[in-house]
Amino acid sequence: MPPKAKAAAKGRAPAKRKLAEEFPPGEVLIDTGKKSWKIGAPIGQGGFGLIYLAEENSSKQVGVDARYVIKVEPSENGPLFSELKFYMRAAKPDQIQQWMKSHKLKHLGVPRYWGSGLHDKGGKRYRFMVIDRLGIDLQKKFDECNRRFPRKLVLQLGLRLLDILEYIHDHEYVHADIKASNLMLSHSDLNQVFLVDYGLAYRYAPDGVLKVYKEDPKRCHDGTIEFTSIDAHKGASPCRRSDLEILSYCMVQWLCGRLPWEDNLRDPLYVRDSKIQSRENVSEFMTKCFSSQDKPVEIQKFMEEVKRLDYQDKPPYDHLRSILRSGLKAIKAEDNDKLDFASVKGTASPPSQVNTLTERCGPTLAYPPRAPRGCCKPPRRPQAYRPSPPEHLLLMPPAR
Numbered sequence: 001m002p003p004k005a006k007a008a009a010k011g012r013a014p015a016k017r018k019l020a021e022e023f024p025p026g027e028v029l030i031d032t033g034k035k036s037w038k039i040g041a042p043i044g045q046g047g048f049g050l051i052y053l054a055e056e057n058s059s060k061q062v063g064v065d066a067r068y069v070i071k072v073e074p075s076e077n078g079p080l081f082s083e084l085k086f087y088m089r090a091a092k093p094d095q096i097q098q099w100m101k102s103h104k105l106k107h108l109g110v111p112r113y114w115g116s117g118l119h120d121k122g123g124k125r126y127r128f129m130v131i132d133r134l135g136i137d138l139q140k141k142f143d144e145c146n147r148r149f150p151r152k153l154v155l156q157l158g159l160r161l162l163d164i165l166e167y168i169h170d171h172e173y174v175h176a177d178i179k180a181s182n183l184m185l186s187h188s189d190l191n192q193v194f195l196v197d198y199g200l201a202y203r204y205a206p207d208g209v210l211k212v213y214k215e216d217p218k219r220c221h222d223g224t225i226e227f228t229s230i231d232a233h234k235g236a237s238p239c240r241r242s243d244l245e246i247l248s249y250c251m252v253q254w255l256c257g258r259l260p261w262e263d264n265l266r267d268p269l270y271v272r273d274s275k276i277q278s279r280e281n282v283s284e285f286m287t288k289c290f291s292s293q294d295k296p297v298e299i300q301k302f303m304e305e306v307k308r309l310d311y312q313d314k315p316p317y318d319h320l321r322s323i324l325r326s327g328l329k330a331i332k333a334e335d336n337d338k339l340d341f342a343s344v345k346g347t348a349s350p351p352s353q354v355n356t357l358t359e360r361c362g363p364t365l366a367y368p369p370r371a372p373r374g375c376c377k378p379p380r381r382p383q384a385y386r387p388s389p390p391e392h393l394l395l396m397p398p399a400r
């Protein structure tokens with residue numbers, strides 16, 4: 001059981017992290033490279049901090065079409081610090097540009113990192129990070145589409161994610177929390193999708209040295225319960241195959257609306273065992289999720305391929321891409337760079353239950369919290385369990 005859940009089970013409230021207080025529009029922050037940034041309206045709230053619209057500092061106010069956002073957290077909070085290290089190591093604009101050129105990609109959905117620093121206000125110290133401003137997240141799109149995405153769209157999203165994962169894996173990181181609410185469309189181009197929230201990203205191969213498999217009972221079930229990998233359920237640090245396993249659960253949920261274990265997310269051992277059973281018999285798992293005429297053969301092949309991977313294996317990205325492309329071919333579609341979110345005809349799946357880890361850790365709110373049209377309650381957003389980073393990490397100087 002994770003520490004926070006353990007505290008809750010014993011009737012103690014989990015230790016609360018401080019939220020950044022709201023800065024007024026016009027506040028100027030200076031990053032470590034001496035570049036100054038002006039803050040606009042807050043547009044998002046995560047578990048630990050706020051996200052503001054931002055622009056390079058000038059005499060103008062920051063408008064609604066700002067190109068950047070600034071994520072701010074009290075400096076002693078760990079999550080932004082770990083995320084910042086990922087961005088500094090792997091998301092510099094030149095680095096991404098070079099990769100896109102060498103891999104002949106028109107788009108790579110990793111938000112660019114533009115700067116970071118510390119800002120003092122009212123006797124308090126805040127850490128901030130400047131990244132690309134993005135638009136709507138795919139969980140909202142999924143709910144708008146009656147919790148089903150068309151097959152073509154799912155395969156296209158799978159292809160985009162394979163590009164993203166190959167890039168971040170090549171830069172020594174795994175994401176470990178892929179899900180619709182962590183996928184956002186570009187603010188200016190609704191055909192571009194980005195993977196965000198690197199708060200749980202893990203450096204699985206520091207300086208090229210792969211971590212070895214080791215189960216830690218204190219870390220069991222890290223991630224978002226419905227999608228997290230079997231490795232994470234067992235308390236092992238996430239690896240490349242974990243990201244691909246999570247992606248396959250996401251694709252299945254987007255296609256059929258609901259994963260078989262969503263009826264009992266309160267029981268992490270039940271979820272773990274259901275996933276282990278599914279891996280042992282992928283064909284039976286597919287039968288649980290799809291009717292015989294709707295069964296996407298390519299997803300089954302994808303899962304069989306992922307199942308073959310050992311903990312330290314490098315995934316066969318090209319082969320996995322070719323499996324998803326064969327699915328597009330089977331429905332006479334091609335990957336034409338357009339993401340079409342038209343709803344799928346059919347019955348909507350009932351909303352999934354709230355998971356216990358979420359309830360115990362306390363949900364994070366969208367800012368401002370918004371209900372979908374015709375609904376009085378916001379739909380449940382799958383929540384990640386975030387372990388506190390070790391103390392020594394909080395004291396480390398930022399990565400170069």
Ligand SMILES: Nc1ncnc2c1ncn2[C@@H]1O[C@H](COP(=O)(O)OP(=O)(O)OP(=O)(O)O)[C@@H](O)[C@H]1O
Nearest residue numbers: 043044045046047048051069132133134135197364
């Ligand atoms: N680059 C971005 N551009 C625009 N909005 C963003 C961006 N990144 C995040 N947001 C918005 O801010 C909200 C909070 O994002 P953040 O990454 O801080 O979340 P978090 O702390 O990881 O918590 P959670 O995963 O629960 O949302 C997101 O839900 C999203 O609506």
